[in-house]
Amino acid sequence: MSELEDISHHIHDRISSLQRLLDLSVVEFPQNKIKKLGQELFALERLLEEFEKCVDQQKEQLRHLKELEESFQKDFKDIQHIKENIPAHMLRKKGPVKYMRGRVSYQQLNAVVQSINTAATAKYKILHQSVKTLNNHARKLHQRFKEQETSDTKGQYFVVEDDIREFTQMKVDKRFQGILNMLRHCQRLRELRGGGITRYMLI
Structure with missing residues (x-):
């Protein structure tokens, strides 16, 4: 499982936990639940930041791979020209x-x-x-x-x-x-x- 998928699952779990807390609030929302909700929101915020960081890293890797691909294509064309001429x-x-x-x-x-x-x-x-x-x-x-x-x-x-x-x-x-x-x-x-x-x- 990739790092992005792993973080995505964590985010999904946190959102599910928040949803359960909010569902319980219809009946009652004691002080300890409010504290728990705050902790979950904070953890979700950290996960989202980490997720965005991973996305940026993946974009940078993709850009680097594209540069390598272009370089290899130029090398191939150059070698082909030399062989042919x-x-x-x-x-x-x-x-x-x-x-x-x-x-x-x-x-x-x-x-x-x-x-x-x-x-x-x-x-x-x-x-x-x-x-x-x-x-x-x-x-x-x-x-x-x-x-x-x-x-x-x-x-x-x-x-x-x-x-x-x-x-x-x-x-x-x-x-x-x-x-x-x-x-x-x-x-x-x-x-x-x-x-x-x-x-x-x-x-």
Whole structure:
């Protein structure tokens, strides 16, 4: 039985008790009955206050649940967009060619693509959550993500090197930079610079 139901039953019992007292008053209403009536009225008032408090708590919980539901829906839409628009790997051309410029294998290339996907998914999961539900570290990340956004990035997904470092084990070194250039050349990424930050826009 819920707390609201329990209090409701108490209120009903008190009202029934008051009704019996009032029924008796038709015949006689001695002093002790008046005192009893006062006690019942006081107890009923306290129960009503408690009932109102529980109702307010239930409303607050319902509001919080609605916020969580909206956050989960945004996360789901974001992940769906990433899955639909970012390739899980670079397609391999038919034939014996297994390396791209700089002797980078498809396996290495796909590892970078996967790290970008992982970082983007984790980043936008945080961005689409209510700030109240985040811990201190996630709140700082949320603030950094917001500060990196510009009018040119509105409605688009992007990551920066710090996102790769934060959410993956990928080393952001010269080889990594070279692979990013290859992805840009293959039109899998687009660079947007500004404020001392290079943003890798997901195409």
